[in-house]
Amino acid sequence: MGRALAVIIWLLTVGSVGLFFVKKWWFPTAISEHAPALDSQFLLTIIVVGLSFTAAQVGLGWMVWKYRDRGQSDRAMYTHGSNRLEVVWTIVTAVIFIGLAVMGQSVWASLRFNEAPAGAFKVEVVAQQFQWNFHYAGTDGVLGRTHPTLIDDSALNFIGIDEADPSAKDDAVHSVIAIPAGRPVELTLRSKDVIHNFWVPQLRFKQDLVPGMAIRVHFTANTPGKYELACAELCGQLHFKMRSFMLVLPTDEHTALMGLPQDQFQTRMTELLAKYKLPTAY
Template sequence: MLFAGLIWLTAAVVAAAFAMKRWWFPPPINTYAANFDSYFSLNIAVAGIIFFLAQAALGWFIWRFRNQGRRVRHTEGNNRLEVVWTAVTLALFLAASVPSAVLWSRVHLDLLSPTAMSVELLGQQFAWNVRYPGPDGRYGRTSARFVNDAAGNPFGIDDGDPAGKDDVVSGALRIPAGKPVLLRLHSRDVIHSFFVRELRVKQDLVPGMEIPLKIEADKPGEYEIACSELCGLGHHQMRGLLIVMPPAQFDAWLRQQREARQ
């Protein structure tokens, strides 16, 4: 009987703790993140109700059917019930897969306008590097042979390629607010993962692959980039900054950087 009470108590405390939202998502900074939040709320509501009902039923059964020395009525099952709850759960789970696929496709399948700005993000043990192409929109050729962190060339940009002369290399990811940006994710050593909580997006950086990721942020500000795939002993300190700037300010910054390169 103690156990029945304990299950109820646990269920109530867990449900209350979730409802409190003391440790929760940071505010979203774009419409996608806001949609994510509402879809998550829907899920947590459904899961919460199921959780609460199941635990409450378990507790109630334990109390209701405590041993009172009676003889139990023999039943071996009920096929109709089996069919009903199989069908209901199947419908529930299949229903979940549709909106989730729609939301997912907004991140990974929607086409991006060809004019979108592109930025290269390179992960290395244990830092983030960012590269913007010059006004020609082209990135300079890179090769592992030219990688030299001390000389400020983490990408290994080949000096022989004129397209690379006007590339801007930066330590923080600066993007203009309200504009779609195509991130080209690269890694030069092990797998890292790009994660900005406020964007509600995460994507691995896999060496040898260029993975495109579309991001867009509306609210200017500074947000932390946390590496989310174990990348070695400095994994926990692989912190980067996403700086969302008003477009005019961003353009000015980029122009200034390009001038400094020349």
């Protein structure tokens, strides 16, 4: 029985580690500036995880194999432990675990401790149940005022843009986010109803959109293309369908798009969405 259990534990260990090792199912190729640092931190962590996991399981299996009751006449070892060992493994694990936590902070700090760099492209994101609205500032680069009382679904004014505001004149709202490649992007995240979450796997980026709050976050996407955008916080019945796209466009294409008047903006977006294809390999 002991040997069978040991073998099963080892087989499960090999299988589990193997699943991570072959990387058949892994992160999609990253496109954001912070992603390489994040991916390497992930890799480092998963190696520590894998080694600790393997060591513990191999050790467990070995104990189970070696110290099974084989009808020996002598008794088990009589010991109540070793303070020296306790101190050693407490310190070793503390150093490794807390060290990992501290190392992980640099990516976090670069994303969250600082304001977006000057010159960042600004988009306001207004989520609502099962639909994304991206509010573009237009040529003047200033987002028009919005107010919830002005929301009018029949007029397609989903986010309540105040038409009286001069800076709102050239604003555009679309369900797809188009951002420039290689330039910092600052999102202002809001929600009209419940909590949603802005999640693009290739960005390695996620942030809740909380009603009553305007959360500002920033990142830089480097690789042009079309990517799927998902809601990753349970928001109700059709949560699983709250999907849209993120278009990362070369700078000139993006600048041209943002300069377009509203009606042409919509057409051009449709063209761009058809032009770019989703990544085929993940």
